[in-house]
Amino acid sequence: MPRAETIPEAVQAAVPEAARRPPSALSIAVVTLMVIAALRLGQAVVLPVVVAVLITLILSAPVRWLHTHRVPERVAAALVVFGAVGTAVGAAALLASPAMQWVESAPLKMQSFEAKIRHLVMPLTVLQRSADRMQQVTAPVAADAPRTVQLASQGFFTRVSLDMLAAVPIVLSVVFLTYFLLANGPLFRRKLAGLLPGRQELRRREHLLGEIEMAASHFLVTVTLVNTGVGVLTALAMWTVGVPSPLLWGGVAAVLNFVPYLGPIATAGIITVAALASIDDPARALLAPAVFTVIHLTETNFVTPTLLGRHLPLNTVAIFLGLLFFGWMWGIPGAVLAVPLTVCAKLVCDHVPSLAHVGALLDT
Helix, strand or coil: CCCHHHHHHHHHHHCCHHHHCCCCHHHHHHHHHHHHHHHHHCHHHHHHHHHHHHHHHHHHHHHHHHHHCCCCHHHHHHHHHHHHHHHHHHHHHHHHHHHHHHHHCHHHHHHHHHHHHHHHCHHHHHHHHHHHHHHHHHCCCCCCCCCCCCCCCCCHHHHHHHHHHHHHHHHHHHHHHHHHHHHCHHHHHHHHHHHCCCCCCHHHHHHHHHHHHHHHHHHHHHHHHHHHHHHHHHHHHHHHHCCCCHHHHHHHHHHHCCCCCHHHHHHHHHHHHHHHHHCCCHHHHCHHHHHHHHHHHHHHHHHHHHHHHHHCCCCHHHHHHHHHHHHHHHCHHHHHHHHHHHHHHHHHHHHCHHHHHHHHHHCC
16 A cells, blocks of 8 residues: 555646646636626625625734634624624714705705806806807707606605615625624635645645735725724814815715725815805815815825835736726726725735736736
């Protein structure tokens, strides 16, 4: 009977030469296209799983801290997950009232906003009216246009209610999947390490997954804290300027700041409209987006690079391509998750030698 250490060599010798060859570029491209198609077509299943994994990385640090203080892992996971759910529900309830007030008063506020905009662009309006009159004079007389009947669409609150009801199963699946991942973290990591290809030892694979998890967790926690700080400073700035419901605009700034490039631009536009619709003095109203721009530039150029350092080793091209790819694949949720997912992919490439060349393309 052959010795145990000689079995792998015998098995390897029995494998055909074609099976031991590295995969060709065509096979890699086919597998990549199949994975992309599965991610896009299976969005309803894949997206909650991705969100749960990212939340697990954010909440893994407090679960580990509780576990080191002799709290059972399942109890620690329950405390952290449902404590985070309670915090999120409280924050949503705190922002729901001012949001509903703004929706109810939107017609009057938009009239004020349009009046101020018309005053600012009055010269262009005069020219446009003159051009319209000239076109009406020179245009031929047309027959009476056929009448059309337009059915009344659903109201805003009806659409919001239906969307919220549809989102309840997704949110519950994310919450419970996050709990199970946190409660069974070491077991799940050990099972995943056993499924990875290669001939490395199981303990080495577990250590590799642990390093990736720690690096991704550090990045996600830091970005979440930074965006929360941006939201708090934005709320204080809106309160100082005199924009109503400053907590609402702070929450908008914190959430949209997860989306690179487009998020801050959208926040500045929303704050501009809200300030012009609420403040009589246009110069004072425009101070609100100006202050937010200062906050965003300070965070982007000083705070985030200082806190993350080499934990955000992505170049601007990689960030932009990640935003385009995940935004195309999953829409707005994909745009929000683009940077965390791209960073996680970069960390995996850095820790796997066979993918080091891919990580080098994403590096700064």
